[in-house]
Amino acid sequence: MSVSTIVLIGMVIVLGLVVQVHPERSLAEAMRLSTKQAINLIPIIIPAIISAGFVAQLLPSEEIGRWVGADSGFQGAMIAAVFGSLMPTGPMLILPVVAALLSADAGVGQMLALLNAWSMMNAQRLVLYDIPLAGPPLAARRYLIGMAMTPLAALLGLVVVG
Numbered sequence: 768m769s770v771s772t773i774v775l776i777g778m779v780i781v782l783g784l785v786v787q788v789h790p791e792r793s794l795a796e797a798m799r800l801s802t803k804q805a806i807n808l809i810p811i812i813i814p815a816i817i818s819a820g821f822v823a824q825l826l827p828s829e830e831i832g833r834w835v836g837a838d839s840g841f842q843g844a845m846i847a848a849v850f851g852s853l854m855p856t857g858p859m860l861i862l863p864v865v866a867a868l869l870s871a872d873a874g875v876g877q878m879l880a881l882l883n884a885w886s887m888m889n890a891q892r893l894v895l896y897d898i899p900l901a902g903p904p905l906a907a908r909r910y911l912i913g914m915a916m917t918p919l920a921a922l923l924g925l926v927v928v929g
Contacts, residue, residue, distance in 0.1 A: 783797070811859045812859055815859045815860045816863050819860075819866055819867040823866075828871045831868060831872050832871075835847045835874060835877040835881075837874035837876070837877070841925060843877045844877045844879075844925060845921065846877075847877040847878065847921075848883070849884070850884075852890055852917075854889070854891075855891040861885055875924070876921065876929075877921075880917065880920065880921035880924060883916070883920040883921070884917045887909075887912070887917060888914055893910055897910070
């Protein structure tokens with residue numbers, strides 16, 4: 768059992784106990800809400816994980832290692848960041864894809880750059896959500912900050928990972 772699984776199980780137990788001791792809260796209601804969320808998310812998560820397995824098999828490890836492997840350094844991190852900013856997907860698919868890339872010899876620092884670019888300067892979100900909802904001036908500022916922060920985050924990720 769992985770550490771993250773143990774931490775999640777511990778969180779479930781602690782949160783369940785906290786709900787149980789609050790007289791105005793209902794453990795049955797919490798379980799009903801959790802079940803509703805699971806019913807909504809499981810049909811998304813399972814195909815995403817299966818897709819990531821297919822991606823891992825289709826990706827040529829030598830090419831992944833060459834372009835975004837640990838030895839590709841800052842240049843590989845910037846290549847990964849460009850792909851991250853262009854990936855039109857949500858968290859249910861990006862995280863399994865990153866796991867697949869890691870199993871195909873992508874570098875950890877490079878995948879940190881990809882995730883950072885995906886979260887800070889995703890082109891799909893800019894066009895579909897940021898500009899229409901926040902307006903062009905705020906969307907442009909946010910995107911420009913993402914463009915400035917992504918190389919810094921990539922450098923930091925490469926330094927921390929080694």
